Amino acid sequence: MAKRRVKLRHRALAALELPLEILGDIPKITLVGDCALVENHEGIFEYGQDAVRLHTNRGLLRISGAGLVLRELGPSRVYVEGRIDALEFERRG
């Protein structure tokens, strides 16, 4: 039921040619140089110097690199700074 509702919302947005960001619950990742801004996360799963894993509604977002620092940590946004090598989603199931 929930999946169907999400699909319906996505279709409506596509039909109205609106950006997906306005849904407000899907993660938005902005990468500028060696800084990554992750918005709409749902908490920290793991934090280390080499990897940061964040809960999102799309699964775990893994940011790999070296010397990673959480420059800013807020309820809806995380600003990660350091040498970023990869960003990947670890899907559930």
Add this chain to the structure above:
Amino acid sequence: MLWVLWNYLSGYVIIQVKGKGLERFLNRALESGVEIWDVRRQREPDCITASVSVAGFYALHRLTGRGECRIHILKKRGLPITLSQFRFRKALLFGWIAVLALLLSATRCIWFIEVTGCDRVQEAEVLAMLLEHSVEVGTARRDVAVSRLGEQIRSADPRIAWAGAALEGVVLTVDIREATTPVELPGEREPTSIFAACDGVITEITAYSGRPMVNVGDAVLAGDLLISGLVGTEETPVYVEARGTVNAKTPYVFSAKCGPTLEKLGPTGESCQLNSLELFDMALLPSWPYESYQLKQLERRTLKLLLPITVTSYDCCQTALQSVTASRDELSCAAREAAQEAALSELPKTARIVSNKCEIVFQKDGSALAKLTLVAEQNICQARRITLDD
């Protein structure tokens, strides 16, 4: 940038969090709305450092769980923390307040007066005029009516055609323009001729009125006629006032003798030790006991007091003029300088030195004789009234 400034103004602490379940702790902080920044994982296992506001720090204490994590303050940063340190440094705080008060009061006065455009009117005269209007160094800025000051100066002296004043900070600038001097015309024009005031070789001749009698390159002796005031023919002579300039190269010879001994400042053997105090750029010097003395710095040390006071010890040696036997070089230098001084005092101010040569001859008694030969270019005009004899 604003965020950093706000954090500095409100104050924050750098904390170290140790223990198991650090991610859980961070998530609890996020859920509670506590802002955390600069989170760094340390090399030590299960240890992070982070920055948090003072209010956030107290909120975090409640989130440490059942002793899972321990929080320690590593550093305190920000303006409130810096200001709180002044509670124990009352003298420094008082000093800052005193300096600020002094600075504020000092900027309310005029400390420098600059006068520009002076030529015939002396700067001291302008300063005296300002003093008459109660404007001097130390006068409060608000007591000076800058807009009226220029007019007041102009009306005080007829030689000043225009005057303006501007106040920039603590500097009062007074700019004056002097009135042009009217050309003084002789009441009665007399028939005159121009004669040579001294010997020389003519380099330039300009006759405004009258008849030039010499040419460039001519050698003339003192008293020779240069520009005649007699114009016209022999039958109908016309007399005018001859005017013009005649420049000529004139030789001068000056000599001066020095030696065999020279008067020099030397130590008398009497000395005493004195100290001076220095604070920043201010120096408190002792009153030196001798009229003529030579200083030798012995020691310089800074006292470890509230203010950086430096004490300098000097050895003050009395000196007096003494007759000493001088070397040939010293004698020749002294003789040359004496000859040059004599030349400068005797030469007319308008003369331009074209060439100079100095010869030193040592006498049998050991003294040095300097012979300075100068060639100066100058105006050699000397006006004289035409008489019947001429």
